[in-house]
Amino acid sequence: MSDDGGAIASATVAMFRERGSLLPAIDTIERIGLAARAIARRRAERALIEEISGATLQSLDKLLEVDPAISQTRFHWLRSAPDAPGASNLVGLTERIAFLRTLEIDPTLQARISSGRWDQMIREGNATPAWLANDFNASRRHALIVAQIIKLGQKLTDDAVSMFIKLTGRLFSQANNRKKQRHMDCRPDTAKALRMFLDTITALQSANDYGRNALEVLDQEVGWHRLLRMKPELESMVDDNEASPLTLAAEQYATVNKYAGAFLQTFTFRSARRHDPLLAAISLLKRLYAEKRRTLPDRVPVTHLSQTDRRLILGQEKPDRRLYEIATLAALRDRLRSADIWVDGSRSFRPIDEHLMPRSTFTILKDEDRLGLGVQEDGAAWLTEARQMLDFNLKRLAHRARSGRLEGVRLEAGTLIVTPTAGEVPVAVEELNAEISDMYPLVEVPDLLREVHEWTGFADCFTHVRTGDTPRNVSAMLAGVLADATNLGPKRMASASKGISAHQISWMRTFHARSETYRAAQACVTDAHTRHPHSRLWGNGTTSSSDGQFFRASDRAAKRGDINLHYGSEPGSKFYSHLSDQYGYFSILPISPTESEAAYVLDGLFDQDTILEIQEHFTDTGGASDHVFGLFALIGKRFAPRLRNLKDRKFHTFEKGDAYPALSNHIGAPINTTLILDHWDDLLHLAASITTRAVVPSTILKKLSASPKESQLAKALRELGRIERSLFMIEWYSNSTLRRRCQAGLNKGEAAHKLKRAVFFHERGELRDRSFESQAFRASGLNLVVSAIVHWNTVYLDRAVKELKRAGRNIPESLLRHISPLSWEHINLTGIYTWDSEQHLPEGFRSLRLPAGLRRAA
Incomplete structure (x- = not known):
């Protein structure tokens, strides 16, 4: 079920045609669609609340009234839960979850309405403050509150478990630092x-x-x-x-004691193992907290702990309570991350199988040969081909290495060494780039955004959360986007703007700016850029690269940020973004700087709506892992990372290592083909779940790599990835063109980081948003504005080249493909932003600034 007007109109027309009836006028079809949508909404509201008692509904209305005990409405209190890791914040989350449970709203009510209608209810509820909900009719108001309660129950559970995982990890990090x-x-x-x-x-x-x-x-x-x-x-x-x-870590037990009891007693933990000793240990700790006992009984469950921890805990007359509790919490953390243990009422912390597409759906797709993956359904046949290919390529690599026929690669003392790739940019490019840059028109950033909107209509993608209407005040919408992109924020943007008020920006952000509308606007600009003829000089849109960019956090946001010593001792966040070979951004995501980038490489390829058909993807070493190699092979895309310390990485073979004596220094452990064959169906199930967007790739990759003892599925995926990585490394040594192509792709992303840093300049370029959602808006706004700048530059770059050619200049495409659209010296990013200025542009474009030679000729 959908609220999309186009889908409703199409379904209405299809119904008339099925009945053999004459189609009514367009405005009549529109009225029918509006009426049908209103009826569907009312039916969904009734289905959600019809079995809830009147007394309960009255108690829900009180959530919209200011509670003197907390000086705010409970509705706002529930939705403004803290997210910075801390003992008091975790206790606050458990208090909110306990309050939600007193309302006695059954989470299974969600199943009464379709997923599309449910998602729409959640979107509307997220954008609705308490004062506005009070103005709704009773049915709509109650349904909105019930949906929010069910959603908040799941969200707060996920937030609490995630915060517990961070606090436990931080406990041991701080111990190591001490x-x-x-x-x-x-x-x-x-x-x-x-x-x-x-x-x-x-x-x-x-x-x-x-x-x-x-x-x-x-x-x-x-x-x-x-x-x-x-x-x-x-x-x-x-x-x-x-x-x-x-x-x-036990030195900080006083801090752990503040939240451990509340956390453990709030949730019910489950495990696939019968008589799981960790669950027995958790049950014991719950009882000790409930009875307020400080000492452990003489006999406690210990088989969930390592031998080293057991000796420490049991090495005294009585088991040490502090050591036992912290060791148990650490074990719980590890198994929650790997989905070996899960939590009732959570969406994120569930068994791995529940994250994937239903097994029955997978079986149907497989039987009908509709999986659409990059490997055969017969695992044995695929392994046979892989064995032959790997053996042939290794023998050829060994022969070419011995005879010195590898371009840019030499064999020294049995070790292959790659000569760094030299730059290929012609000297004339720098002069041409400077000449074209001087021809760009000078422009204020608000005018640039409006012009790109007039070319592409991207601001119209920010539809109203309920009606689906396009923004009535485009200037306010663009100001909100620029506020995110420049890190200025909506309030400061209003004070720095002419023609726009803080109320107008706030209204547009509240009811029009959402993750899905940002994604649609991004796709709109990127698609227009992809279709522009000049962008084809840089690539055909089938390759891309991804990389993370670190931004420091300050003020209250620092409490939420994590520290990665690679970026210094200050906390912050990473914006991990994907860029096409045509300089078109199509995805961005804020991630912790301590997380592996490899988990998020595939996210950007699927969490986007552009027309790009990416077939090959480049990353640096941080984005590479054997699991990622395996998944790329399964989904049918090519993964080409630039691997650091390549000479220290091993080829994994089917044959014995002595079959390749010239490469003996590079041969590692053999491939476990039995493990791959035993789990081939599970690997196909995993890949099909990703390609159909049933699961976010990073969700599965983080769980597969989190467990101290890898699951069999994780081991099988790693073995498959070793095959793919070995084949890729052979090609990397053998093919200098691949090395240059990868380097060029990564260079584009690194150059684009400079433009992002220039745009994200307010507040010293430091993040000050505490919530993930706010940081995601900052990232999305930055990506969108940078994409608009790139497209605007591309349009005027093309016009400048045509102008030079009309003046008789011969400019070969071999030079033009090195002229990037990433310059910003001609764009005024600072000062007072004017949104109500009228621009009269001849033929819809600004006049180029002509260089001296062309001015004299004119």
């Missing part, structure tokens, strides 16, 4: 101890050389009493150095 700091603090003492140890060895050596009494010489040269005084200090240093991570 250990490092202690080592730094005791460096003077360590140096003194080492000096004494050296003096002791010297004294003993002297006594041995001259046949003297060792103790007398030691006492004379070093001092026996001095050695004894040093003993306690040395013991302390050794204990600190050998302290286990668990012992160090």
